[in-house]
Amino acid sequence: MDSFPLLSVITFLPLAGAVLVALLARGGDCKTGVKISLGIGFVASLATLGLSAYMLHLFDPANTAFQFVERAVWIPAFNIAYIKGIDGISVWFVMLTALLTPVGLLSIIGGVRTRAKEFVIALLVLETMLLGVFTSLDLILFYVFFEGVLIPMFIIVGAWGQTKTGYAAYKSVLYTLLGSLLMLVAIFVTALNAGTTDMTALIGNPNLPPHMALWLFLAFFVSFAIKTPIWPFHTWLPYVYEETPAAFVVMSGVMLKMGSYGFIRIGVQMLPHASTDFAPLVIWLSLIGIVYASLAALAQTEMKRVIAYSSVAHMGYITLGIFSFTDQGFDGAMFVALSHSLVAAALFLGVSVPFERLGITKTARYGGMANNMPRYAALFMVFTLASVGLPGTSGFIGEFLTTQGAYLANSWYGVIAATGMVLGAAYMLVLYRGLFFGPSDKPDVAAMKDVNVREMAMFAPLLVLVLWLGIHPADFRHIYAPTLDKVISDYQAHIQGDTND
Amino acid sequence: MIDIQSLTIVMPEITLAVVAFVCLIAAAACGPRVTRHIGVLAIGAFALAGGVLFCPERLKHLLDGALPVFAFGTQFVDDSFGRFGKALILTAASLSVLLSWSYFEKTGDEKPEYPVLIMFATLGMMLMVSASDFISLYVGIELQSLALYVLAAFKRDDIRSSEAGLKYFTLGALSSGLLLYGISLIYGYTGTTDFVSVSIALRQHMLTNPGIVIGMVFVCAALSFKVSGVPFHMWAPDVYEGAPTPVAAFFASAPKIAALILFARFLLTPMHAMAGQWHQIIVFVALASMLWGAFAGLAQTNFKRLLAYSSIANIGFILVALSVGGREGLQSMLVYLAIYALNTLGAFAVLLCLRRDGKPVNDIADFAGLGKTNPGLALAMTVLMFSLAGVPPLAGFFAKYFVLLAAVDAGMLPVVVIGVLSSVVGAFYYLKIVKLIYVDEPQGAFDPLPDWGVRSVLALSALAMIGITLAPSPLLDATMKAARGFIG
Numbered sequence: 001m002d003s004f005p006l007l008s009v010i011t012f013l014p015l016a017g018a019v020l021v022a023l024l025a026r027g028g029d030c031k032t033g034v035k036i037s038l039g040i041g042f043v044a045s046l047a048t049l050g051l052s053a054y055m056l057h058l059f060d061p062a063n064t065a066f067q068f069v070e071r072a073v074w075i076p077a078f079n080i081a082y083i084k085g086i087d088g089i090s091v092w093f094v095m096l097t098a099l100l101t102p103v104g105l106l107s108i109i110g111g112v113r114t115r116a117k118e119f120v121i122a123l124l125v126l127e128t129m130l131l132g133v134f135t136s137l138d139l140i141l142f143y144v145f146f147e148g149v150l151i152p153m154f155i156i157v158g159a160w161g162q163t164k165t166g167y168a169a170y171k172s173v174l175y176t177l178l179g180s181l182l183m184l185v186a187i188f189v190t191a192l193n194a195g196t197t198d199m200t201a202l203i204g205n206p207n208l209p210p211h212m213a214l215w216l217f218l219a220f221f222v223s224f225a226i227k228t229p230i231w232p233f234h235t236w237l238p239y240v241y242e243e244t245p246a247a248f249v250v251m252s253g254v255m256l257k258m259g260s261y262g263f264i265r266i267g268v269q270m271l272p273h274a275s276t277d278f279a280p281l282v283i284w285l286s287l288i289g290i291v292y293a294s295l296a297a298l299a300q301t302e303m304k305r306v307i308a309y310s311s312v313a314h315m316g317y318i319t320l321g322i323f324s325f326t327d328q329g330f331d332g333a334m335f336v337a338l339s340h341s342l343v344a345a346a347l348f349l350g351v352s353v354p355f356e357r358l359g360i361t362k363t364a365r366y367g368g369m370a371n372n373m374p375r376y377a378a379l380f381m382v383f384t385l386a387s388v389g390l391p392g393t394s395g396f397i398g399e400f401l402t403t404q405g406a407y408l409a410n411s412w413y414g415v416i417a418a419t420g421m422v423l424g425a426a427y428m429l430v431l432y433r434g435l436f437f438g439p440s441d442k443p444d445v446a447a448m449k450d451v452n453v454r455e456m457a458m459f460a461p462l463l464v465l466v467l468w469l470g471i472h473p474a475d476f477r478h479i480y481a482p483t484l485d486k487v488i489s490d491y492q493a494h495i496q497g498d499t500n501d
Numbered sequence: 502m503i504d505i506q507s508l509t510i511v512m513p514e515i516t517l518a519v520v521a522f523v524c525l526i527a528a529a530a531c532g533p534r535v536t537r538h539i540g541v542l543a544i545g546a547f548a549l550a551g552g553v554l555f556c557p558e559r560l561k562h563l564l565d566g567a568l569p570v571f572a573f574g575t576q577f578v579d580d581s582f583g584r585f586g587k588a589l590i591l592t593a594a595s596l597s598v599l600l601s602w603s604y605f606e607k608t609g610d611e612k613p614e615y616p617v618l619i620m621f622a623t624l625g626m627m628l629m630v631s632a633s634d635f636i637s638l639y640v641g642i643e644l645q646s647l648a649l650y651v652l653a654a655f656k657r658d659d660i661r662s663s664e665a666g667l668k669y670f671t672l673g674a675l676s677s678g679l680l681l682y683g684i685s686l687i688y689g690y691t692g693t694t695d696f697v698s699v700s701i702a703l704r705q706h707m708l709t710n711p712g713i714v715i716g717m718v719f720v721c722a723a724l725s726f727k728v729s730g731v732p733f734h735m736w737a738p739d740v741y742e743g744a745p746t747p748v749a750a751f752f753a754s755a756p757k758i759a760a761l762i763l764f765a766r767f768l769l770t771p772m773h774a775m776a777g778q779w780h781q782i783i784v785f786v787a788l789a790s791m792l793w794g795a796f797a798g799l800a801q802t803n804f805k806r807l808l809a810y811s812s813i814a815n816i817g818f819i820l821v822a823l824s825v826g827g828r829e830g831l832q833s834m835l836v837y838l839a840i841y842a843l844n845t846l847g848a849f850a851v852l853l854c855l856r857r858d859g860k861p862v863n864d865i866a867d868f869a870g871l872g873k874t875n876p877g878l879a880l881a882m883t884v885l886m887f888s889l890a891g892v893p894p895l896a897g898f899f900a901k902y903f904v905l906l907a908a909v910d911a912g913m914l915p916v917v918v919i920g921v922l923s924s925v926v927g928a929f930y931y932l933k934i935v936k937l938i939y940v941d942e943p944q945g946a947f948d949p950l951p952d953w954g955v956r957s958v959l960a961l962s963a964l965a966m967i968g969i970t971l972a973p974s975p976l977l978d979a980t981m982k983a984a985r986g987f988i989g
Binding site: 140173 | 872873876880883887892893894898902905906909910914917918921922924925928932935936939940970973974977978981
């Protein structure tokens with residue numbers, strides 16, 4: 001591989017864009033300032049997307065080792081290095097981040113009415129942090145980006161939240177801070193026991209003392225469980241979804257995947273034995289989460305909260321799939337992760353369409369939108385069905401595979417997970433009926449115009465990908481499948497090697 | 502009979518003392534109109550003393566500075582540990598003078614004694630850092646404290662400032678009493694005041710004598726007072742609140758550095774054999790400071806009081822590093838001190854930038870809407886607050902990181918977990934300020950920013966919080982060398 005630091009460029013390009021915006025555009029609510037900031041934001045994020053696509057093109061799926069690896073000295077005194085690299089798993093999260101940022105920027109135009117320049121800056125910083133998480137191969141570097149996400153997150157949720165009390169911002173940030181600081185302690189213990197924080201070394205050779213590995217797993221678990229979020233650590237998420245503009249929630253689709261990614265990279269790959277020991281706990285929490293969040297979604301009267309709980313339920317499938325430790329479960333978890341990022345983003349953008357026009361979040365205040373907004377109704381239908389898991393959409397494959405994997409691990413797991421699919425259909429269709437069908441008896445709702453070109457442009461890439469993933473998943477699967485096979489065969493080798501001893 | 506060797510060793514202190522005396526005479530002769538000139542001279546003197554401190558000629562004379570060298574018998578020691586501490590103190594003192602650049606002009610308390618007092622306090626701190634005998638320790642502390650008492654009451658017509666000075670003096674005198682009593686006990690049982698001899702005497706006999714333990718406890722209590730560790734912290738919020746803001750900034754930085762380095766010398770040289778006894782005291786003070794600093798800070802509405810509690814919580818972390826001892830502990834302590842001092846000075850600089858109708862603002866609520874009225878200042882403040890909260894990628898995170906890493910290495914996992922949890926609590930009040938800045942509506946415009954003095958300190962501080970992350974090696978190398986110079 002040539003020595004061009006592709007991953008570093010991809011990671012820090014949005015940050016450079018943010019600095020440019022800060023320096024060039026005028027702040028406040030100046031019109032040209034907003035235009036310049038959005039312009040720079042689009043150039044930076046589309047360039048990042050382009051480079052990421054180029055990286056995907058160069059990526060060799062058959063090679064299960066880390067690719068595009070960069071190493072540099074960072075803090076030699078403490079043996080901490082700047083290591084970057086991606087494999088078949090992280091390459092998709094990089095792609096998702098790069099793809100969703102321009103979509104988020106597009107939704108700023110209608111969704112963020114004050115201080116759009118600052119929002120663009122925060123969103124670009126957030127993109128850099130997310131890309132950093134998925135491309136870092138040193139635990140400390142990983143941690144720096146993982147927690148660095150909190151800075152733009154706090155500012156966005158606080159400054160552009162609906163209620164202005166800052167409750168959602170405090171709750172989400174302090175909650176995740178608590179989790180990540182526990183993870184930091186776990187990183188210390190790992191570093192001191194293994195003598196390195198280089199993840200490539202830790203993955204190949206997870207020789208931590210068993211009693212210690214359990215505690216380490218617990219600390220990492222809490223952190224990732226809050227981020228994912230797994231029931232009962234999910235309570236911050238509905239507040240954030242409810243409060244913040246769609247532009248941020250679109251990104252949070254990938255943000256939640258930091259937790260799933262952490263479970264695979266650190267849980268399964270670095271602490272295989274402890275992961276096995278804790279698997280029943282994680283699986284039961286995931287199952288409770290799937291059923292609980294689905295029921296909670298049914299009970300919500302505000303459309304944004306329905307989407308929030310549906311996210312919690314889908315994240316349950318991801319952890320369920322991972323910790324079932326079956327080929328199907330892993331494959332399905334990866335697929336749900338891909339699909340959910342797109343579908344959750346699309347659904348949230350979807351409910352933001354009428355919200356941005358009328359400023360109402362109560363589902364009951366809408367109705368009959370299929371009459372005056374047919375294009376919007378059709379789009380939302382596709383994403384609703386994708387969320388439900390209809391065959392032909394991206395949702396089906398992931399949910400089917402994780403349920404199958406869970407069934408193979410224990411038939412009860414499969415049965416309960418399948419209940420969640422039924423409930424998922426229920427709450428999404430109830431939401432759809434409430435929004436789109438029924439009489440057009442509310443004058444403000446009936447007067448709304450259909451989706452415009454900008455909104456179509458936001459939905460278009462998501463629509464194409466959701467259908468592509470659903471109809472021809474092999475195009476995506478072949479990139480991550482070899483790596484995933486390697487991960488699970490390594491895992492089984494570790495577990496069996498241990499029992500044979 | 503004065504030997505050249507000793508004079509070479511104390512040359513930086515002599516330089517500073519000479520300039521300070523000249524300035525004092527000039528101040529007495531010329532009055533308020535030379536305040537600015539004396540301020541410039543003070544910064545020049547700090548730079549000159551720093552230059553002399555690291556002058557290659559001087560170091561060559563002192564065995565290349567590799568080993569500790571003693572002056573005037575064993576009164577005064579020069580090693581790389583002390584030199585690093587002095588460099589930090591001189592930097593913090595220079596920045597504090599810059600912070601006061603136009604402050605007293607605006608309040609009408611412009612007096613040329615101000616920079617002179619800072620210089621004498623700094624001289625006292627340099628003596629503290631290099632003390633290797635209980636006598637020079639006491640002289641250094643008193644020289645520093647007397648100058649600081651006056652500085653706290655510097656706005657003498659202001660009732661709060663006078664109150665701060667009086668409070669600081671009363672409690673300071675009490676702690677000096679404790680210190681002297683402890684020293685006399687240690688002297689009584691070991692027959693010497695020299696650090697190294699005390700250490701040898703303790704190692705040879707009397708290890709379990711209760712008298713010497715009581716002496717050690719008294720000295721620890723007095724030094725905890727100086728660093729404002731809980732439960733000897735009560736003076737700090739009142740003094741910070743009452744003292745003029747540039748003075749409070751100075752209090753939060755340089756004297757803390759000096760007292761902590763002195764604390765490290767006291768615990769690791771004369772009391773080295775009693776590590777089993779003092780370790781639990783320091784751990785207790787550290788835990789109490791971290792928790793109290795975090796929880797009590799939640800209730801504050803005055804920004805200076807908040808920073809006082811913030812510094813108490815930070816001192817807790819530094820004491821964790823001190824209780825670890827060893828090279829790793831000391832190194833992480835020095836890293837933390839450097840980052841903390843710069844970070845806190847920056848936070849005070851932000852406060853000094855804000856004036857409304859000519860009056861300085863002090864309430865946290867006054868930060869509301871800063872993001873709208875002054876985006877640049879708001880950004881700097883956000884960086885500083887997230888850094889104090891210990892959120893990466895800012896430098897404050899690495900400060901905490903190295904301390905906690907050293908503590909985990911020393912097997913102090915419960916302390917680390919409590920420290921981590923308390924920093925989540927503390928993060929709330931830093932986040933509260935960020936929230937005020939970006940979420941709440943402004944309460945009217947601020948006056949134009951003050952001159953370049955305050956702004957340059959602010960810019961330096963905010964940039965350092967990012968710069969240290971990008972290039973941590975210079976700081977880590979310097980602290981490593983300093984810690985090696987002391988522990989070997």
